[in-house]
Amino acid sequence: MNALQPTSGPLSTGAEWNFELLETYDHAIADIALNEYHLDIYPNQIEVIASEQMLDAYASLGLPIGYPHWSYGKEFIRNEQMYRKGQRGLAYEIVINSNPCIAYLMEENSLPMQALVIAHACYGHNSFFKGNYLFKQWTNADAIIDYMVFARNFVMKCEERYGHGAVEDVLDSCHALMSHGVDRYRQPTPLSADEERLRQREREDYAWKQYDEIWRTLPSRNAGAGDKRGNEPNYPPEPQENLLYFVEKHAPKLEPWQREIVRIVRKMAQYFYPQGLTKVMNEGWATFWHYTLLNRLYDKGQVDDGFMLEVLTSHTNVVTQRGFDQRGYGGINPYALGFAMMTDIRRICENPTDEDRDWFPDIAGGDWLKVLDFAMRNYKDESFIGQFLSPRLIREFHLFAIADHARDEHLLVDSIHNEQGYRRVRQLLSQQYNRDGLVPDIQVTRYDHRGDRSLTLTHRRHRGRPLDDSASEVMKHLARLWGFTVRLQTQDDSGKVVDQQETRA
Amino acid sequence: MSIVIDRRLNDRNKSAVNRERFLRRYKEQIRKSVGDLISKRSITDMDRGGDVNIPSKDISEPTFHHGNGGDREMVLPGNRKFNRGDKLKRPDGGGGGGNGSGDGEGGGDDSSDDFVFSLSREEFMNLFFDDLELPHLIRNAIGDVREFKMQRAGYTPSGVPANLSVTRSLRQAMARRIAIGAPLRRQMRELQAAEVPADEEIAELQRRLDRIPFLDDFDLRYRHRVKVPMPISRAVMFCLMDVSASMTEQKKDLAKRFFTLLYLFLSRKYQRVELVFIRHTDNAQEVDEQGFFHDQQSGGTVVLSALKLMHEIAVARYPSDAWNIYGAQVSDGDAFGADPEKSRAFLNEQLLPLSRYFAYIEVPDDPMRTSPLSYAYQRIDSDKFAMSTVAGKGEVYPVLRELFKREAA
Numbered sequence: 001m002n003a004l005q006p007t008s009g010p011l012s013t014g015a016e017w018n019f020e021l022l023e024t025y026d027h028a029i030a031d032i033a034l035n036e037y038h039l040d041i042y043p044n045q046i047e048v049i050a051s052e053q054m055l056d057a058y059a060s061l062g063l064p065i066g067y068p069h070w071s072y073g074k075e076f077i078r079n080e081q082m083y084r085k086g087q088r089g090l091a092y093e094i095v096i097n098s099n100p101c102i103a104y105l106m107e108e109n110s111l112p113m114q115a116l117v118i119a120h121a122c123y124g125h126n127s128f129f130k131g132n133y134l135f136k137q138w139t140n141a142d143a144i145i146d147y148m149v150f151a152r153n154f155v156m157k158c159e160e161r162y163g164h165g166a167v168e169d170v171l172d173s174c175h176a177l178m179s180h181g182v183d184r185y186r187q188p189t190p191l192s193a194d195e196e197r198l199r200q201r202e203r204e205d206y207a208w209k210q211y212d213e214i215w216r217t218l219p220s221r222n223a224g225a226g227d228k229r230g231n232e233p234n235y236p237p238e239p240q241e242n243l244l245y246f247v248e249k250h251a252p253k254l255e256p257w258q259r260e261i262v263r264i265v266r267k268m269a270q271y272f273y274p275q276g277l278t279k280v281m282n283e284g285w286a287t288f289w290h291y292t293l294l295n296r297l298y299d300k301g302q303v304d305d306g307f308m309l310e311v312l313t314s315h316t317n318v319v320t321q322r323g324f325d326q327r328g329y330g331g332i333n334p335y336a337l338g339f340a341m342m343t344d345i346r347r348i349c350e351n352p353t354d355e356d357r358d359w360f361p362d363i364a365g366g367d368w369l370k371v372l373d374f375a376m377r378n379y380k381d382e383s384f385i386g387q388f389l390s391p392r393l394i395r396e397f398h399l400f401a402i403a404d405h406a407r408d409e410h411l412l413v414d415s416i417h418n419e420q421g422y423r424r425v426r427q428l429l430s431q432q433y434n435r436d437g438l439v440p441d442i443q444v445t446r447y448d449h450r451g452d453r454s455l456t457l458t459h460r461r462h463r464g465r466p467l468d469d470s471a472s473e474v475m476k477h478l479a480r481l482w483g484f485t486v487r488l489q490t491q492d493d494s495g496k497v498v499d500q501q502e503t504r505a
Numbered sequence: 506m507s508i509v510i511d512r513r514l515n516d517r518n519k520s521a522v523n524r525e526r527f528l529r530r531y532k533e534q535i536r537k538s539v540g541d542l543i544s545k546r547s548i549t550d551m552d553r554g555g556d557v558n559i560p561s562k563d564i565s566e567p568t569f570h571h572g573n574g575g576d577r578e579m580v581l582p583g584n585r586k587f588n589r590g591d592k593l594k595r596p597d598g599g600g601g602g603g604n605g606s607g608d609g610e611g612g613g614d615d616s617s618d619d620f621v622f623s624l625s626r627e628e629f630m631n632l633f634f635d636d637l638e639l640p641h642l643i644r645n646a647i648g649d650v651r652e653f654k655m656q657r658a659g660y661t662p663s664g665v666p667a668n669l670s671v672t673r674s675l676r677q678a679m680a681r682r683i684a685i686g687a688p689l690r691r692q693m694r695e696l697q698a699a700e701v702p703a704d705e706e707i708a709e710l711q712r713r714l715d716r717i718p719f720l721d722d723f724d725l726r727y728r729h730r731v732k733v734p735m736p737i738s739r740a741v742m743f744c745l746m747d748v749s750a751s752m753t754e755q756k757k758d759l760a761k762r763f764f765t766l767l768y769l770f771l772s773r774k775y776q777r778v779e780l781v782f783i784r785h786t787d788n789a790q791e792v793d794e795q796g797f798f799h800d801q802q803s804g805g806t807v808v809l810s811a812l813k814l815m816h817e818i819a820v821a822r823y824p825s826d827a828w829n830i831y832g833a834q835v836s837d838g839d840a841f842g843a844d845p846e847k848s849r850a851f852l853n854e855q856l857l858p859l860s861r862y863f864a865y866i867e868v869p870d871d872p873m874r875t876s877p878l879s880y881a882y883q884r885i886d887s888d889k890f891a892m893s894t895v896a897g898k899g900e901v902y903p904v905l906r907e908l909f910k911r912e913a914a
């Protein structure tokens with residue numbers, strides 16, 4: 001670790017920022033982040049925007065560009081309304097997983113806040129995007145912006161050609177299935193906007209060339225063809241969990257442009273997939289780093305007390321965890337949990353107690369920087385919590401588990417923060433971040449492609465948990481995309497079909 | 506390593522297109538909400554934005570997710586008193602427990618409330634006009650476009666040749682020539698006054714004086730014109746309504762839209778518009794807007810009384826050489842005995858000469874029947890008068906069509 005270097009006092013005083021100061025602070029923070037802590041990052045592109053633009057960015061899921069759709073308008077109106085009424089402040093920053101990594105700073109923020117955001121987004125999130133295995137595997141930071149430009153242009157061209165209504169219908173239906181449009185085991189091919197455009201055009205050209213008016217006039221030959229059925233193999237041979245992919249490839253009635261839109265939504269779902277799996281880690285990592293980097297700035301005498309006080313005020317607001325029975329409780333705060341865990345890992349490395357040695361023999365007393373880096377690269381929320389949540393934190397958060405079983409009249413306190421409960425609480429909390437627990441298991445099990453072309457989905461009920469009522473709405477959307485009858489079967493844990501609903505297109 | 510970019514000047518309204526799509530998609534719900542607003546608002550207050558409610562369930566986007574029921578465990582923070590094996594009562598509202606807090610980051614879902622948001626003035630007016638099926642030309646006529654006229658506003662050093670002011674430019678040139686030439690001429694006078702005139706220097710000075718241009722670019726002056734809003738005068742709008750018991754709330758709503766439309770039109774055209782509300786049963790009263798739309802009266806119907814009162818007020822307070830007088834009458838058309846005929850005569854002979862325009866709409870119970878009043882009014886032959894029988898909101902506009910057509914042209 002470097003010795004304290006004598007510096008010529010703080011970089012600046014006062015809350016006003018300007019562009020030179022932003023660069024000065026960015027340099028100072030970069031110096032610490034890269035040279036002392038060896039963070040590996042994409043180049044940064046820091047963009048200063050006004051609050052209205054922040055609202056815009058919110059509405060489009062944080063991407064700087066997106067195709068037009070009413071649901072983004074709804075989001076925009078909702079946020080704007082809440083912001084105007086003062087019910088909610090704006091996030092200090094939005095950061096985009098792209099290369100270069102784009103971070104938005106809000107014009108209205110004071111200088112300490114800007115520095116905090118730079119440390120948080122441009123060094124924290126940025127290094128996470130670059131290092132974490134899920135992001136490496138599933139997203140392609142180089143291509144996302146280009147791809148979104150392609151998507152936007154494509155959707156808008158379709159609107160011109162086929163009308164707003166038709167495009168909106170397809171998008172609505174795709175959005176409804178978005179959570180089931182993700183490949184979880186197969187790595188997607190890297191995105192490239194140029195290739196996408198080319199591929200899309202090729203397919204269109206091919207369709208044109210194949211088109212022959214004469215074929216349309218031939219009488220259809222389906223008479224007698226239906227009799228030979230009966231012992232065909234089931235199709236698809238394996239259940240398919242990526243519903244959007246299946247629709248894109250097999251939906252009998254979709255036009256090529258509709259397929260393309262399905263594909264666009266699918267690619268977006270795929271892009272956001274790792275973010276949902278690493279919320280705690282990602283935010284915890286970024287929060288840990290803004291805290292560490294800015295404190296280091298302070299230790300080096302580059303910022304003054306006033307600066308640090310403002311930073312700490314915001315920092316504490318961000319990492320507040322309210323109890324389940326307190327006002328304003330909104331679930332476990334990923335910033336709080338993530339930050340606490342990251343800090344705790346550092347503590348375990350630097351000042352381990354006997355308990356820590358007992359629980360974490362391999363990292364207690366180790367090099368915290370290496371341990372944290374390893375954790376950041378190789379875990380997601382579920383496994384990270386399962387591995388690193390210490391008894392000490394369970395005590396600090398007063399975590400407890402409640403069992404909600406349908407057959408019991410009461411809720412049962414399953415375990416609390418004591419010796420017998422630690423492992424169980426940790427395991428259950430880790431389960432809580434398991435995507436399988438959140439997203440119902442629904443897969444394509446049968447496509448009657450030689451018969452009535454109906455599609456059968458199977459919902460495997462996990463521990464008796466039923467689907468919400470909106471499932472029937474989603475099935476209508478699916479039926480619209482599919483064009484023929486779609487069925488939703490529900491199987492219980494033993495695999496017995498207990499319920500079936502059918503939606504005709 | 507980092508680049509800082511100032512994007513504050515970029516387009517701020519990226520979401521406008523999405524917002525507009527949202528409004529279009531939920532037009533029906535929004536329109537309903539706007540309808541409620543219209544009924545609550547005063548006529549003079551109509552042209553501004555407003556808050557709109559849409560039930561959240563109408564705009565939710567469905568996805569597959571778990572409902573209540575089944576077995577699950579949740580981990581929550583902040584335990585203070587529970588111990589293992591404690592039993593808790595299930596919170597009300599299904600087996601959710603802990604307000605869905607078990608859904609990891611899914612908390613903070615406040616979807617139970619209505620979705621409330623503000624419409625801008627333009628959006629609000631557009632919905633209002635949609636209801637009335639107003640043609641676009643008319644929307645523009647009473648919408649935001651004000652009429653301007655060009656007015657002289659002094660002179661400016663730049664402009665188009667057509668606006669060149671010759672006298673001004675020459676005056677400017679003369680001033681310049683005098684100012685620039687003065688020191689030279691003074692010098693010349695001094696030299697000439699000398700005992701031995703220095704001819705060469707004088708000649709040199711003369712050449713310099715000659716070089717001063719007669720007219721230079723910066724002498725040019727152009728007439729300057731600015732846009733000023735059209736001179737606008739004032740108008741008074743008389744709202745006449747039959748408030749006998751047969752006028753239902755729905756008919757009054759129709760009436761209100763009719764009056765509002767006329768008011769909006771007038772308030773674009775005239776700087777100052779006053780409203781006079783006259784309600785009548787068998788006698789007429791001048792009342793305020795609240796009383797006009799909301800008080801229930803009973804009694805017979807004498808239309809003439811209202812017309813007479815309007816005439817009285819107009820003569821007393823709004824002399825027709827200083828005010829543009831507009832009349833708008835709503836009735837269900839029931840009139841008895843000699844009243845319709847007398848009313849027609851009074852309107853035709855006394856009121857119309859005073860008025861710029863008089864519009865009558867009838868909101869009958871049975872649109873097929875010709876009421877005594879409209880039977881009488883039909884025989885008024887004047888381009889200042891328009892009438893129609895109206896059953897729905899979309900039929901309000903045609904009554905005023907003639908008026909708008911004339912004014913928009």
